[in-house]
Amino acid sequence: MxxxxxxxxxxxxxxxxxxxxxxxxxxxxxxxxxxxxxxxxxxxxxxxxxxxxxxxxxxxxxxxxxxxxxxxxxxxxxxxxxxxxxxxxxxxxxxxxxxxxxxxxxxxxxxxxxxxxxxxxxxxxxxxxxxxxxxxxxxxxxxxxxxxxxxxPWGPYAMALSYNRDIFKQAGLDPDKPPTTLDEIQADAKTISEKVPGVAGYMQMTKDSTGGWNLATATQALGGRLETTGSDGKVTVKTDNDQTKQALSWLQKMRWQDNSMGSNFLWDWSGINQGFASGKIAMYMSGSDVIGSLMQANGFDQSKYGVTTFPVDSSNSKAGILSGGNVDVVxxxxxxxxxxxxxxxxxxxxxxxxxxxxxxxxxxxxxxxGKQAVNAPTLPLFDKATWQQYQTWIKPYANIPADNIKPFNDGIFSQTIVPEPPAHTQDLYAALDAVVQAVLTDKNADVDTLLKGVDTKVQALIDADAKK
The missing domain is CATH 3.40.190.10 (Periplasmic binding protein-like II)
Structure with missing residues (x-):
């Protein structure tokens, strides 16, 4: 993002x-x-x-x-x-x-x-x-x-699932075996909310364009795309798709059936980091390198930190994990x-x-x-052998327990990387914030109408660019 x-x-x-x-x-x-x-x-x-x-x-x-x-x-x-x-x-x-x-x-x-x-x-x-x-x-x-x-490329990250290992233990869950599917995230979130009062089992970001960012991640993990590019280069906005609706339905179930997402539904990037660091949230979606900020800005004890790959639908060949980063070009x-x-x-x-x-x-x-993360998990630039060599070099100075980040490091090499939506990305994300917020605050939110509205709004921006 x-x-x-x-x-x-x-x-x-x-x-x-x-x-x-x-x-x-x-x-x-x-x-x-x-x-x-x-x-x-x-x-x-x-x-x-x-x-x-x-x-x-x-x-x-x-x-x-x-x-x-x-x-x-x-x-x-x-x-x-x-x-x-x-x-x-x-x-x-x-x-x-x-x-x-x-x-x-x-x-x-x-x-x-x-x-x-x-x-x-x-x-x-x-x-x-x-x-x-x-x-x-x-x-x-x-x-x-x-x-x-x-x-x-340089500075890449992959979206991931961060979780509090101490809260997992309090709920009777094994922190070395984090959830690997959306259903398992839902089940663990429900268990946590029932056994650890006052803690949201799972939460996603919802404002300042982060709600759309997280929704894009879930959509692509299920095999969908918020935008498509035709052979003529024309970009079409299609948030009104089956995978986005499936991702929103997943949130609806946790919010309204399981009551496992707490009571605060307005979170931006820094806010949800603080919520997680203070023990109010057990699991949330963010970049794989977020532990660096949690340690530096929120004083989070890295021994409590766990991270794993965000679940990708293995039955869908188009499914992949959203990533970001930079590319030096000539x-x-x-x-x-x-x-x-x-x-x-x-x-x-x-x-x-x-x-x-x-x-x-x-x-x-x-x-x-400087008490900054030494071995924060990121999207590896190179093959596994090169990555392992790098890990050997920094191991004497590593300050995040290796077992805590093992689920992510073990799984990331097998995930397909999918870039963010290509056109008016931030406008798209901002428009989707309102959809995510509606799903979490209105039990009867009309998802179809809301997504069609986003399509119309962002498509107009893209079409206007083509006329310039």
Whole structure:
């Protein structure tokens, strides 16, 4: 989800926090023209930080630029502050003002690739040391329908089910055997609400666009899609579908039949984290890396934390788990020399810290000293062997019990990753908030009418874009 700033910014801080400090000059956003220079070097303009980046982040970036140029003396890098937006991308591409390297969200990378708006980096990508190690479900978001690679992902997360192990024990449930289906979540939530008074067995977010985000997760886990893209590129909103209705019916049963969702039905991302950390909620859906925020912002005791994969319907071939993250991509107008240099930069800046022992240990030590999550479960970038090697490096500094996160780590490699809805994602999520709230506060909520209303409202926004 794009609007959940604490999680996304957390990923960026981690990526930038792997190095020491220096200074950097930020330039206006523009590509490096033809990529050549009088001294024979390849010029690159890269955009790894957002506008308004902290001084520490800029100093860290400058150090990384110097390290890269030392290792690659034939490449000159200029770093800028830049934020990609769908509304300005086409004009920037046409006007030649895009950087050579910039990042786009998981939501948009495949569409841009299929539209021919990103550089094909397949050849230089295959020359990187990690090319054959990638988690294919992650790399897929940067792969076009033609099988070619158009970007390098970083900072991925998967939606997951977080649960309080202590509350499970109080309810007579085994915290080492968390629920693996929606029916099991419902049954465990009912048991908890009956045996541990005052605790909501299960809850989902409902406001500030998070209700739609969670509903999108449940829909896709059941094999549905809130939006579809036709062969002509036209996006059609279809929240009025069987899987979304099934997800809402599931919530209705827990709320009105089982009474296992407590009495507060207005939760945003930070609010539900606090509710969980204070012991008012036993299970909830969120990003797999949320323990980092729970520890840092809510003072949650990580020994009580449990996390598992959110259930996916194994009988539906379209079912998958919603994920998010970023993809570093290259300007489609770049020369072959620039494209090759750009891949070297992305590999150096984003990828190598995940496979380099020295950088991994440095970050782990820093997080441990700052009482931040060292081994928070995330969506693995690479194959299981590479992930296991990384876990070995950080194990001496890990501060989350391995058994507590084992259900997620064991299950995530077998789940299919599905990106977020592609068009007007935040408007769609915001519109669906009201539907989720209605289901939880009105026993007779007319789901069909509510979903049709969302379809009409968001489709109008998408159609208006097409007329511009």
């Amino acid at each position: 794009k609007s959940v700033k604490p999680r996304r910014l957390g990923s960026k801080v981690v990526a930038l926090g792997l190095v020491t400090a220096a200074s950097v000059a930020m330039l206006s956003a523009c590509s490096s023209d033809n990529g050549g220079s009088s001294d024979g070097k390849v010029n690159l303009v890269v955009a790894p930080v957002l506008p308004g980046a902290t001084e520490d982040a800029l100093k860290t970036l400058a150090t990384r630029v110097k390290e890269f140029e030392k290792k690659n003396p034939d490449i000159h890098v200029k770093a800028i502050e830049y934020q990609w937006t769908a509304s300005t991308f086409a004009a920037e591409l046409a006007g030649g003002t895009l950087p050579d390297v910039f990042n786009v969200p998981f939501t948009d990378s495949k569409t841009l690739a299929n539209n021919g708006q990103l550089a094909d980096i397949t050849t230089p990508f295959k020359q990187t040391s990690t090319a054959d190690k990638w988690n294919k479900t992650v790399l897929n978001v940067a792969t076009g329908d033609n099988g070619k690679v158009y970007g390098i 300007n489609v107008k770049d020369t072959p020399e620039q494209i090759a240099a750009a891949v070297k930069w992305i590999d150096f800046y984003r990828t190598q810290p995940q496979v380099n022992e020295s950088d991994a240990v440095t970050l782990a030590k820093s997080n441990q000293a």
